[in-house]
Amino acid sequence: MNCQRFEELVSELARGQIMDADLQRDALDHERECRECMLRLNAEEHLTRGLHALKLEMESVSAPMALESHLVEAFRTRNVVHPIVPRRTMARYWLTAVAALLLIVFGVVAARWRHEQKQPRQVEAAVPSKQYEKQAVAYNRTPDQPKPERPAPERRPKRERRLNGLVAKTPSRNANRDESQISNHVVKEIATDFVALSYLNPENIQEGGQIVRVELPRSAMASFGFPVNMDRYNEKVKADVLLGVDGVAHAIRFVKEY
Template sequence: MTCQEFEQLVAELSTDRLASARTRVVALAHTASCELCSARLIAEKKLNIGLSALAENSNREQAPIRLKQSLRAEFEARHATKSRESIAPGVARFTVQHSRWAKVRRLWTWELFTADRRWQAAAAVAIVIIFAVAVSVWRSRETPEQSAFLIVSPSPEVTETPAPSKDIAPRLAANDAPRVVVKPKQAVRPRRQSPSQADKNDLATNYIPLSFAAGSTISNESVVVRVNVPRTTLIAMGLPLSVERGNEMLKADLRVGLDGVPLAIRLVRQ
């Protein structure tokens, strides 16, 4: 036997996988005369011992018991579904849904929550957080414009009186606030003066009396004019608006007395 032939047999020789007993004898005889092949055989045997030790070391390893329990539950769920499918389609549908729900629930247990799924879940959570932050930033940018309405709308200081009564004048809610008497709408030539009924949905506030009309009682007729007013002007008139974006134009209905003096103003949605 040559060293090359021995090299091809040595692994099987060391693990007793050689089919032929005669080949084994010839191979072992070769090691007696060849130092190299003898060392090679010894190395193979050492390797066998190492591999056996490793195999023995991990021979007791097995999957955790909870995995068996979850697989058994999975088996029973699947076969329950199959058997119900043969009984009634409606019941089967319910079982399939139940089975899907069971699968979703299992996703959140550590049994099925593998490393990959953990990463996927973390990515999903990160996306949700980013989306929430983006929405919050977007809403915070919207806030100044909306705050104008929010600040103004809860404090309607002038209320319009019911149409038929000419004697009843609306009063301001606060005692120290300026008083404005506004004629009922019917007396104020409604077709020309006031916005259309459809526009009522666009109103952001009720009428707010203007400071320079404070204390005056108006008995004359008044007209309503829709105007675009800079935000800064409205602030100067005493309206409680945010000073941000002061140059922004806001739409408003201005109630003007027949003497040309503005009496009250209300904001209209853009």
């Protein structure tokens, strides 16, 4: 047995506790051989005897009966602090309701004020766009071209329309169609000049082609430099597209009915 193992068993040896006989014999043999372990065992035995003597002396000592009664009386007469429970009042709820009402009123006033501020700007923005449309119509109308009027119904085998030097032939109408029915289909239109979509040479025109009426978003006019009314930005606008014999669009013009 070594000193470390003896250190673990010294308290049990000093108190005389029951342990294995072989282990106790080895510990006592090591205590006789090692002086430090012997001194440690003697100190533990002396401490154990002193604590036992103190225990015997304290058994005869007890508190007087009057002390117990005084302690009980002191505990009974002490002031117990009861927690103060706050009363529930409606003031907090009323304040919350008033604050919410004020927020709603301020929100409505701010919304109406912003709406009134936007209306003059929209009117101002709409007026120049109408002026630009009038200028564009006046610019596209040549001096020799009269003001568009409601044409009288005529019976012709063929009718030709000249579009800025481009001739588009339309098939002959049925000669037996009633004149009143023809007049109902006549619509007054104002058209812009044709704008080339690609390189346009006279050879492409001589080969022939056709004009197709389509509807485009009004925003498409802005990409060709025409003024657009922002109030009608999402509406449709009619346009004539000049297609060549190869099916490629060569030019476009925008049409307005009135």
